Amino acid sequence: MTTSTGPRRLTTSAMIASFADPGQATVAAPFGTALCDLAEQDERVVGLTADLGKYTDMHIFAQKFPQRFFQMGMAEQLLLGAAAGMAEVGLVPFASTYSVFATRRAYDFLCLDAAEPRMNVNVVGGLPGLTTGYGPSHQATEDIAIFRAMPGLIIVDPCDSVDIIGAVPQLAATQGPTYLRLLRGKVPVVLDQYDYTFELGKAKELRAGRDVVLVSSGLMTMRALQAAEQLAAHHVDVAVVHTPTIKPFDEATVLSAIDTDRLAVTLENHSVVGGLFETVASAVARRGLGRRVVPIxxxxxxxxxxxLPTLHDRYGLSTASIVSKVLAEL
Known part of the structure; x- marks a missing residue:
């Protein structure tokens, strides 16, 4: 990518799975902290990982509750099978690994050991979507598509630390399996500015606007809000609807926002196949709304x-790319 001053120099390491902007307010390891807070209140809570405690913030739980932490090694099928067994005897397990391994390697174990008998197994997937530069072996660009078809599985795609901290106790209190797309390390604080509280299964309008509605999930809600501010300089008034729960999906809120004369755009850190866009598009088709939805x-x-900055520019997830796409569609 070039600018008027010449080639853009990007030096972020491919190993850094962070999307916080310079100077942005962050919370360190919100998942690990929230899980510890929950465990202090509920002795049934246990933590497991497949040799990735440090990289999924599960190490914080392990340090505080060593007798309730289980290191399963690099064996994701064993991880989810053991978590299901713990749930069957009344424990509340949170099992962490990378999203690619939970979805691609261990699907059958989660499906038959947890989903079919409706066990309270909470899967926490690190590096969802394009949050690492490692390449296809670690980029879980299709994790939602894989898991959406699993009966009874709840899927949460949090925007920031506010979502994560709010989601952990609600997932633990839910019957049946859940999947949380983890944002780890120093996670931005975004939603505290919008009178927002995470509610499982609910989408919420964060910003009103008359010209465009952006329906987003995950880190793309942060980008949608940034794009809305920049589009205001082009005299484009943008609404933003945040959908942290992909399944079960809040059709009522989202379709009410889409069924207008505004340009409707979905934004997701996931393949356009099988994720938020197709969830929204199928709901629009089933209701016979006849509205066009543009996917980002x-x-x-x-x-x-x-x-990561280079990849987000290349694949259209950067704020600048969103602004350009919206302007081109108007």
């Missing part, structure tokens, strides 16, 4: 390795 998301392809 990752392509149906294996993505490159590299620095």
């Amino acid at each position: 998301g990752l392509p149906d392809a294996f993505l490159d390795a590299g620095a």
Whole structure:
């Protein structure tokens, strides 16, 4: 990508799975902290990981509750099978690994050991979507698509630390399996500015606007809000609807926002196949609304390795890319 001052120099390491902007307010390890807070109140809560405690913030739980932490090694099928067994005897397990391993390697174990008998197994997936530059082996660009078809599985795609802290106790209190797309490390604080509280299964309008409605999930809600501010300089009034729960999906709120004369756009850190866009599009079709929905998301392809800012620019997830796409559609 070039600018008027020449080539843009991007030096972010491919190993850094962070999307916080410079100077942005963050919370360190919100998942690990929230899980510890929950465990102090509920002795049934246990934590498991597949050799990825440090990289999923589960190490914080392990340090505080060593007798309730289980290191399963690099064996994701065993991880989810053991979590299901713990749930069957009344424990509340949170099992962490990378999203690619939970979905691609261990699907059958989660499906038959947890989903079919409706066990309270909470899967926490690190590096969802394009949050690492490692390449296709670690980029879980299709995790929602894989898990959406599993009967009874709840899917949460949090925007920030506010969502994560709010989601953890609600997931633990839910019967049946859940999947949380983890944002780890120093996670931005975004939603505290919008009189917002996470509610499982609910979408919420964060910002009103007469010209465009952006329906977003995950880190793309942060980008949608940033794009809305920049589009205001172009005299484009933008609404933002945040949908942290992908399944069960809040059709009523989202379709009410889409069924207007405004340009409707979905934004997701996931393939355009099988994720938020297709969830919204299928709901629109079933209701016979006849509205066009424009997707912003990752392509149906294996993505490159590299620095995250470069990759987000390349694949259209950056704020500048969103602004350009919206202006081109108006």
